[in-house]
Amino acid sequence: MINRHVPVMINEVKSFIPINKKINLIDATFGGGSYSKAILEEFNIKNLIAIDRDPISKIFFNELRKKYKNIEFFNQKFSKIDELISNSKYLNEKFDVIIFDLGVSSNQIDNAKRGFSFQNEGPLDMKMGSSKLNAYEIVNSFDESKLSNILFELGEEKHSRRIAKNIIKKRTIKPIDNTKELSDIIKKSLPFNNVKNKIHPATKVFQALRIYVNDELNELKIAIEKSESLLAQNGLLIIVSFQSLEDRIVKDYFNHKSGKRWRSSRHLPDLGDLGPITLKIITKKPLRPKDFEINSNPRSRSAKLRVAQKI
DSSP states (O other), rough: OOOOOTTTTTTHHTTTSSSSSSSEEETOOOSSSHHHHHHHHSSOOEEEEEOOOOOHHHHHHHHHHOOOOOOEOOOOOOHHHHHHHHSTTTTOOEEEEEEEEESSOHHHTTOGGOOSSSSOBBOOOOSSOOSOOOOOOOOOOEEEHEEEEEEEHHOOOOHHHHHHHHHHHHHHOOOOOBBHHHHHHHHHSSOOOHHHHSSSSHHHHHHHHHHHTTTTTHHHHHHHHHHHHHEEEEEEEEEESSSSSHHHHHHHHHHEEETTOOOOOTSSOOOOOOOOEEEEOOSSSSSOHHHHHHHHHGGGGOEEEEEEOOO
16 A cells, blocks of 8 residues: 655654654654654664554554564554553653654545545545544434534534535435535535635535544543653653644643643733643744645645643
8 A cells, every 4th residue: 555645844843853862752643654764764763652543554554564673553542542551561661752743644535435535525434443423424413503513613614504504404305425415515505705715615624524523632632641641751742733723732731731821811810820840842832834845745734843841
């Protein structure tokens, strides 16, 4: 199988990895293995742990394993990261770097049968691995209010009510079977000026459905907290996010754990976060991809890279 995924901001990610010692590293979103491969080639790695919930990732891992023996793969959700380590031979290890690349892999998007893409006709699936339900069940069985809330809260789609209403209308005639059908309903639900927008009109809806199917935001919240406990002193948490909901979770967690002051309301004075300070924020503002990378890989345009260090 050809690995079609292009790693985003790989040079920026590598710039934070220590070069003066042998390190333990977790690639918590292995995908096609592009980050892991680049890191193994350039750094002094003691152990590299790869995690991915998508079974297809094992294919790419097996290719990498032919060359590198100091690597291990777990086909599991990254929210299980602590259990995976504690039940393995790495129980007593601490990790110098843990990386999360939260974007959907091109290997998933470009495979029409997975149902992630509104560009190619495929089944309404969107499962990254084991999930309780798929996009078809949400689109064809959830009531209008719940559907609208998912699109608004997880996709930040301001026309969520209109889209949900039109989905209900269509599915009463016949079930909505595939991605193209859903994409067409979304297009017809939006005002003309929205259809001519820079991003595809179905982008936010497909994002919302994918996040809901895979419970991505809760998974991320759990995984970040567990990851911190696995870091060695001065260990780095490197996270690349691709949409505002993910980035907000990462930013808020880093701020909270670094003791950064926050304001609960613009009408109230700043309040200090309670609890011990355990992280130091390395990237005061998120790093963004360079223009040349966006031009060569348009999918990188929304990426934000944040780094924190355990203290």
